[in-house]
Amino acid sequence: MIGNSPARRRTLLAAAAGLVVAPWAAGTAHAAVPKVYLDPGHGGTDSGAVGNGLTEKALTLAIALQTRDILKASWNVDVRMSRTSDVTRSLTYRTDDANAWGATIFVSIHINAGGGTGFESYRYPGTTGNTAALHSAVHSRVLSGMRSVGSVTDRGLKTANFHVLRETAMPAVLTENLFIDTVADANLLKNAAFITATARGHANGIVSYLGL
Ligand SMILES: [Zn+2]
Known part of the structure; x- marks a missing residue:
C-alpha cells in the first residue's frame, strides 16, 4: 500500500501551500475532501449477467466494497455507494x-x-479533459492490478451512451471486469486474490486521478 509516502507528504505540503491543485479541484478556494461515488452494477431482482456459477451482481458488490475499504483505509476521501447489499x-x-x-x-x-x-x-x-483523465487512470491501474494475479486481455478504452455515463454531472467511468460466461475469465473471478487485486486497481486509479 502506498500510505503516507514521502511523495504523498510532499504533495500534501505543496497543496497546503497552494502550489498544487488537483485538476478536479481547480477553481475551488480550498482543497476539499474528494467525494468518490462507487456504483456496483445490478443487484436485488436484477442479477445482471450469469454464468459458470457466478452472478454479476455479487461480483460487482464484492469489488466495490473492497474498493471502498481500500480507499477509506489509506486516503482522506469520502465514499458513497449506490448499494452496499443485494438490493434493487x-x-x-x-x-x-x-x-x-x-x-x-x-x-x-x-x-x-x-x-x-x-x-x-x-x-x-x-468527453475529454477530466473524464478522459479519470478513464485513463482507472483503466491502466485496474489492468495492472488484474495482471498481478493472472493473464488478462486489454480490450481497450471505449465510449458508450450508457445511462450512468450520460446522466452523471461529474467525470464518470464504467469498468467491465472480464466475461462471466467465459471459463478462463470466470476462473479468475472465482479467485479471491483476483477480486482484491481488481479492487486495489480501482482504488489506485481513483487516487491517481485525484492526485492523492
Ligand atoms: Zn452489468
Missing part, C-alpha cells in the same frame, strides 16, 4: 443519488458477458 437500484436512482450528493467522480463496476475475454472500460462519447 434503478439506473435513475444511481445517477440522481450521485448528483444530489455532489460526487467528485462516479465509478460504475460491471462484469461483461457475450463470449469474449478480458477487461474494457467506458466513458461517455465525446
